[in-house]
Every structure is written in C-alpha cells, then in structure tokens.
Amino acid sequence: MNLNIETRNEVIIIYVKEERLDAHNSGDLKSEMQRLFAEGKKNILVDLHDVRFIDSSGLGALVSGFKNAISHQGNLKLSTLQTQVKSMFELTRLHRVFEIFPSTAEALENF
C-alpha cells in the first residue's frame, strides 16, 4: 500500500495515499503503526484525505493502532476524513473513540 510518512514537530504523519482502505491493504497500515510505536514514536497522525472508501477491516486497523498507542503511552489521531468515510466512524460509534480533525494543521496543533 502507498503510505507517505513525514515528521513534523515530533508527530509522525502517515498520509494514506490510497482510494480504498479495506481488507486487502489495511494490514500494511496496521503493521506500519505497530512498527513506529515499537520504535518508540509517541505521536502518530493518520491523514485520510485521499481515502474515499473504508470498510470494517480498515476501521479495525485504525482501532488496532489506537490500542497500540495507548499501550505505548502514545497518541493516535486522525485528520481530513471524506464525508462517507466519516459516516462509517459514526455508524460504528468510533467517532467517540478517535480524535478527528478537519485538517492536518489543526490536528498537529492538538498533540
């Protein structure tokens, strides 16, 4: 899967450069977040600007990352969700779990 990773103000930003985050590719995102937290990184922002479609496996990968963050005393936040993607978080009540920001800049101010 295509992921662009950059660091800004001690926050690792993972830009998911895929139209779909689903059962076919979400395992890669899950592993990447696992690797970063295991390396000692504390703050991860997943930017979903390019993701038009997410399924339960994609949501599951993000939940896994969120739990990983907690177990490493870190943070995992999300930014720039498209409308239909956001509605999936609402359907599964995960909007109550994740901190979701409308832009990358706003997310970065809140770490």
Place this chain on the structure above:
Amino acid sequence: MEKRAIEIDIKVPNQTRYLSLIGRIGEDLAKELDKYCGDRETLAYHINLVLTEAMVNAIKYANAEDPDKMVHITITIADNELLIRVYDNGQGFDINSIPPPDFEKLEDRGRGVFIIKSIMDSVRYHAVDGGNVLEMSKRL
C-alpha cells in the same frame, strides 16, 4: 422478472485483490439506476461496502482464504429492490449467532456483519448446493 430488471453475475478468485473491482461494479450500478430518488452517492457507497464486507466474509472465513476457490456474486435490481447474493463453498456459520459489536470495548474485528445488517433491510445466510449463500436485500 420484469423487463427493466438488471442482473449481474460475477465469479472471481477467492482473493481480496478483487474487492475493489466488485465494489466499483456495485458503485457504477447505483449510479445508473434511473428511478432512484434518494442520495445516489450514499447508495453507491453502501452497495460497494456491502459487497466488500460480504466478499471478505466469504474469502476469509467461509472459504478459509483458499486462493483456488471462487467467490460467486449476483446483483439483481428489479421491482425497486436490490438483491445481492454472495456464494461460498465453505462450512457455513449461523449469522444470527454473531453478536453486535460491544461499543464500549475496542475490538479490531467484528463490525462486518453489523455494517451489513445496518444498511440492508433483510440479511439471510443459508445452505445451497455445494456451499452457502449470503442473501441481502434492500428496498430502493
């Protein structure tokens, strides 16, 4: 079947790489419905989503990720009803025994069937010749 019915019948290998292909077909179909008055973008997303969730269920659980098996999908639109059937060759399971997700607990898995049931009006899983079918319908 009425004259204006649409029926699509597809078989793909039991591999997740085909999810986007099938999802895209479902989305394109939603956009072609001439009589639908609701939000077409949402319907397209929902058909894509239901097809994806049902296929993953067939690929990973029913067909136990065996890449030599096939997944068979039919999509029918007739009489203002959307009917999706996803066939597998696995052991089958009782769809009613799957509990809804516990929203207080953060589990990585267990949201697929809940999503399907939230979107579709009727969901049934039953045995057919040589396997099982997940049958899902929605009034349009």
